[in-house]
Amino acid sequence: MDYQPRLDDIRFILHEVLDAPAQLQALAPFAGTDAELMEQVLGEAGKFVASQIAPLQRTGDEIGCTWDQGQVTTPPGFKAAYAAFWQGGWPALACATEDGGQGLPAVLEAILYEMLSAANHGWTMAPGLLHGAYECIRHHASDALKATYLEKVATGEWLATMCLTEPQAGSDLGLARTRAVAQTDGSYRLAGTKIFISGGEHDLTDNIVHLVLARLPDAQPGPKGLSLFLAPKVLPDGQRNTVHCDRIEEKMGLHGSPTCVMRFDEATGWLVGEPGRGLAAMFVMMNAARLHVALQGIGLLEAAWQKADAYAGERRQMRVPGPRDNTQAADAITGHPAMRRLLDTQRAWIDGGRVLAYRTAMELDIAKHHPDATRQASAQRWCSLVTPVLKAAFTHQAFYGASECLQVFGGHGYVREWGIEQIVRDARVPMIYEGTNEIQAIDLLVRKVLADGGAGMAALLQDLQAGLDAGHPGDADVLRRFADLRELTALLAAASRTNPVLACEAADDYLRAVALALLAWAWRRIDSVADDAPRWRQASAALHLRVLPEFDMRLGIMRGQCTPAPAVLV
Structure with missing residues (x-):
């Protein structure tokens, strides 16, 4: 299907x-x-x-x-x-x-x-x-580069790549060694090898626009010494640039996408933005990509759920316990509690994830175009704090949730015929690219939350409280989680002053707790307008029974990390 x-x-x-x-x-x-x-x-x-x-x-x-x-x-x-x-x-x-x-x-x-x-x-x-x-070129490239490349990239007539990773420089881009040497005509010669380049070479478009991080000869070491360059596959005069695809990787999944090893052999390129400001220009591209990676997770989980739900509706096995649902075939496993647990739990993640991801996309436009500066600032805060949460939490759920959906098929899920095993394989890599999920967690807690003592996170939660009524049981549950998260953030901020490694140790648990608190808020929004159809009622029940209890577990882990271990008497 x-x-x-x-x-x-x-x-x-x-x-x-x-x-x-x-x-x-x-x-x-x-x-x-x-x-x-x-x-x-x-x-x-x-x-x-x-x-x-x-x-x-x-x-x-x-x-x-x-x-x-x-x-x-x-x-x-x-x-x-x-x-x-x-x-x-x-x-x-x-x-x-x-x-x-x-x-x-x-x-x-x-x-x-x-x-x-x-x-x-x-x-x-x-x-x-x-x-x-497109955003990177639009905001940082020269007028000459925009005239040649911007519309081609905007329309998709030419595809683009993001050339960051090198064999010795993965998450630590400061180790990148690709070099760029200025030429008298204003161009640069790029030399070095980039790996894991999605779509570095293909036959889909006549040209490919490579955006490449490289280091000028006098650049300082580390990430602040990196500059960004545009190096096309085909130069403006029609000649082929000296950009070579040395091989494509043999991968666990994503076989339809060529993951390339790219060699820049004194290739011609042009500076994008200012020297030494390459990461700042590239992050425009990466932040847009991270929201799309979160949406990949939601889409992959939806695809897995669709296959599992359709299969469960047709597959007949042992008698289903409990009352029958006349809308399904007699004894179809879709009515079995074990299968409903799997399916409804993934539905809770998908629908809640859509609320958060679509809201983030809307906040991107509000940050750009809203006439009120205060509202713009709140939108920027939302995007800064929520984007890493979405990327990490929903790519994680895509893989593990797709694996749960495969379980619905039993042995049939493990063979290629049904297609579910492909989704599981394909869903594994979004947890790694565009910044691993561990990097997303560190970005959230260390660089964004603790950097201002938790003020930004507190303001975000305060914004979300608008319209919630402490007298309503559903709202009260969301407000309780927000209060716990604020208290935990303050605790981590205080404990981190004397424990320099604590924030990195707690980052994954913190991001997960934030994701669950946001998911509770998203589902409160759904519950407030949804009808009483089983479609929504069952997913909401699964959320509260099987997903949200993890929030208190994560808080318990972090509270333990903030408390010094008791002395052991020998």
């Missing part, structure tokens, strides 16, 4: 839970973006994804990409599908109209990429970095 976008669920979160049309129409650039337009865009996006991209999922995995003397060929159907994608205007949804884009809200692009990732993660890796590359 190919993935099918569940547009009714998406519309419910977007319109009923988040009131997105009204929120966005309050921003000047989107005054004409009403519910009808959003419905039309999402409807056409769903049709395109279901008809053009989802059917290529298995082909991409089983045939994969091939490398021959530096040339990479993508699986059958990928090139034609990508041509239809960019010519249909899909990469340009949220790009500015003056750059060839459609000027639509970021949340529509976010939902598009959630659907694409669910349908075919390997194929979606190709355009996955386009918007981040």
Whole structure:
């Protein structure tokens, strides 16, 4: 069964839970973006994804990409599908109209990429970095570079890469050794090797725009000595640049996406932004990518859930205990408590995740366009604090939740025929790329929360409390978690002053606790507007019974870390 976008669920979160049309129409650039337009865009996006991209999922995995003397060929159907994608205007949804884009809200692009990732993660890796590359070039490149590359990247006519990692420099980019030497014509010569470059070489577009971190000869050591350069596969005069794909990796999953080893052999490039400010320019690209990676997690989990739910509705085994549901085949395992536990728990993560991810996409536009500076600041705070939580928590859940969905199939899930094992394999790498989940946790706690003594996190929680009523049992539960999180943040801030390693030790538990508190808030929003259909009632029950109790466990672990171990008498 190919993935099918569940547009009714998406519309419910977007319109009923988040009131997105009204929120966005309050921003000047989107005054004409009403519910009808959003419905039309999402409807056409769903049709395109279901008809053009989802059917290529298995082909991409089983045939994969091939490398021959530096040339990479993508699986059958990928090139034609990508041509239809960019010519249909899909990469340009949220790009500015003056750059060839459609000027639509970021949340529509976010939902598009959630659907694409669910349908075919390997194929979606190709355009996955386009918007981040577009923002990077738009904000930091020279006018000359923009004139040549900005519209091509905005429309997706040319794809882009992000060349950071080197064999000795993974998460620690300060160890990067690729060098850049200035030339008399204003260009630079780049020399070095980059690894794990998604889409570093392929046959999908005529040109590939590589954004490369490199070090100038007089640069200081460490991350502050890195500059950013644009080095295209094909130079403006039509000649091939000396950028070579030495091989593609043999991987656990994502066979439809070429992961390349790229060698820059005195390749021609141009500086993007200021010397020594390469990471600042690149982070524009990386932050956009991290929200999309979180949406990959949600999409992959949705795809796994769809397969498991469909299989459970047809598979008949031992008699299901308890009353029968007349909507299902007699004794179909979908009614078995063990299967309902698995399915409903993943549903709780998917729906709550959508509330948080779609809200984040909306906050990106609010931060740019809202007329009130205070509201802009709160939106920026949301994006800064919530993005690493989304990236880490929902890529984690994509892998482990997809594995739970495989369990529904029993032995059939372990064989290729049903397609669920591919999702499990594909879902493993989002926990690693665009900053590992451990890096996301450290970024959250050390660089963002403790840096201001927890004031930003306290302000975020205060914003979320608006509209909650301590007298309502559901609201009171959310408020209790917020209070616990504030108390725990203060405790960590105090204990970290005398224990320099505590924050890194506690970071993963802290991020997980924040994710669960936000998930509780998101589901309170869902519960307040959802009807009493089993679809929502069962997922909400699973959330409270099987997901949220982890919050108190995480708090207990961190409180123990903040308390010195008692002396042991010998």
